[in-house]
Amino acid sequence: MAMTANRRCVEQFLSAFYSGDIEGALACCEDEIDFLAYAPIDILPHLGHRRGKASIREMWETIHRRYAHMRYDLPFIAEDGDNIAAMIRVYFRKSDSDRIVQIDLADFYRLRNGRIAQIRQFMDSFDVAQQVLERDIASMLLQNRSK
């Protein structure tokens, strides 16, 4: 089956974003793009809710500064009209320590006129916080509860 324009847009977006081509990724998005990552903004302040290309460019520049290299696999993608859901396994190499951060993401895209108008992003945010902070938060919580 031939790839639809919407799926081609999302796959181009992912390819551009994870190769570090922020402008290429933004070109796949509407000017008023609405982005929401379900993540703790007190730990990951560059995530949360963003609206518009300028705000999203700033967020993605922050991410790409922190990670020297990114790659991804796409184990699940489904398309239904103007909606696409993708499960993405991402490998980030930290710029300052060479450590690899591996996370699975759930992205939900809504497209309008062939461009991405909305992104909803889910992740194991507890694990991401631990990997970013390089702290065992679970042990800290369990110790705190046993006091």
Place this chain on the structure above:
Amino acid sequence: MTVQANRQRITDFFKVFYAMDLDGLMAFYSDDIDYVSFVPVDIIPHLGHRRGKAQLRETFRIIHSRYSRMRYEVQAMIAEEDRVATIVRVFFQKALRDRIVQMDIANFYTLRDGLIMQQREFLDSYDLVQQVLEVDIASLFRPHQ
């Protein structure tokens, strides 16, 4: 099964799951179900990776024992071939007290002959831990007053 049939299966599955009908919901799974909920298993040990109906049934039994009532709103459902992805906003009332746990949950289902054979579940696990333990995790990193 058609895409429409798979969509209807997941719609029916939600009704049974959130009505807390354990026997009913297990009928939607294949015997070799492969289930992963991406959460910290040292804090929430009944989630994580489960394989087979017996393990999954125990997971859902524990979840249902902790909440006295559940309701849900489907925010998105995307179906293609044997795959269905959903976002559901859930409201769980804790069994031991009147607090409500509210969160948005993303699920990716792969079906075979109308049965769920693989499920991958994503949620804001940091927020879930805070709501379940009733703690402010960020406070652990602030200097003591």
